[in-house]
Amino acid sequence: MKHLSTAIGAITPSATMAITDRAKEMAREGIDVISLSIGEPDFATPDHITEAAIAALRRGETHYAPSRGIPELLDAIAEKLGRENNIPASSADIIATAGAKDAIRLLCQAVLNPDDEVIILDPSWVSYEPCIQMAGGRAVHYPLDPETFQPGEDLADLITPATKMIIINSPSNPTGSILSRSSLGMIADLCSDHDILALSDEIYEKLVYDGAEHISLASIGDMAERTVTVNGFSKAYAMTGWRLGYAAGPAPVINYMNRIQQHSVSHPTTFVMYGGVAALTGDQGCVEDMRAEFAVRRRYVIDRLSGAGYPCAPPDGAFYAFAHVGGDDLAVASEWLEERHVATTPGSAFGAPGWVRISYATSMERLEDAMERICGA
Structure with a gap:
């Protein structure tokens, strides 16, 4: 059809959503399908967060809010970043978004010009490249070491005059691996030496296991000046459907992101942001309870897969087992779905x-x- 966008036509549909849709179709046919394909906590959102949103609704917080987010939420995010991540940030350096995914989209549109290059560390989350493509940029893929899932010195070989940004995701979706301090230091040096912006996706930061350490890239050296840290509430607080995320970084970048948000979604849902305040400022015991349960499941799944001949990537964080099945992974996943x-x-x-x-x-x-x-x- 001649009226459709060729740019959007070049974007691959989400594999995770396609598989989820097929699994739901099979379930409607009466087949007992166990869905392990989507990254969504099975826990209910903690009560104190839900109650805060309900209270906001009842007192009439149903109208337009500031486009970057309500002041209470921005202040809570800034305090959290300083206390937990060692990232110096004020509310002027932060934007609340309609989910962490939208923060990534906004960032790509705010900083990329046509044919700018963005380095992605593979394996990587399925939506990074589409966000880059929608902004007119080009993804350049770097394969991580398949044993350690860490970058090597040859990462520098991908940098060209067109390189604008590098995306890191630690803990990682899909592998569950965590970038080491030395890897982060190397990435920081490359960004500083070549004047590259970094996007640090830290949505799984609270889900780490067995003494593993999460380190925010923006806490290293002068990286706060050239890093946009993206995070949200979906994974740690079981708030996937709430669609609330945020980004923190250099004020000029955040201001451009806000300019786009003003002309798109305007701002995150007003009463949802009050739930976000409660999540950050309330008792964090709920986060640890969920993390502890994930840890038990993680050990069971990793042990079963490894025992069956499917070794897994270092499962230090997130809630994924990334299993090596060899051969045609598309055929394996299809057989597991259709037959098992x-x-x-x-x-x-x-x-x-x-x-x-x-x-x-x-x-x-x-x-x-x-x-x-x-x-x-």
Whole structure:
């Protein structure tokens, strides 16, 4: 059809959503499908967060808000970044967004010009490249070491005069791996030496295990001046449907992101932002309770997969097991779905053929059933 955009036509549909849709279709047909394909906590949003949003509704917080977010939320985010991440930030350096994904889209549109290059570390989340493409940029893929999932010195070889930004995601979706302090230091040096902006996606920062350490890139050296830290509430607080995220970084970049937001969604939903304030300022015991349960599931799934001959990437964070299945991962994922009725995501969707991503953000009962179907008794 001649009226459609060629730029959008070049964007690959989301593999995770496609598999989820197929799994739901099978479920409607009466098939008992166990979905391990989407990254969504199975917990309810903690009560104090829900109650804060309800209270905001009842007192009439249903009207337009400042485009960058309500002051209470921006202040809470700034305080959190300083206390937990060692990132110096004021409310002027922050924008609240309609989910972390939208923060990434806004950033790409705010900083990229046609044919600017953005380095992505593979395996990588499926939406980074589409966000770059929609902004007119070009993704340049760097494959991480398949044993350690850390970058090497040859990362510098990808930098050209067109390189505008590098995207990191630690803990990682899909691998669960965490970038080491030395890897982050190397990336910081490259950004400083070549005047490159960094996008640090830290949405899984609170989900780390076995003494692993999460380090924010913006806390290293002068990287606060050239890093946009993206985070949100979906994973740590089980708030996926609330669509609330944020970005913190250099004020000129944040101001450009806000300019786009003013002409698109205007601002995140007003009463939802009050739930975000409660999440950041309230008791954090709920986060630890969920993390502890994820840790139990993680150990079970990793052990079962490894015992069945599917070794996994270093599972230091997030809630994914990234299993090496070898050969045609698309065929494996299809067979697991159609024949064994377990929905997973093929690694090819993340730039990693031969791997499959398995989310353990579901109940232990369902995970045990799924592992029986995949690995056998």
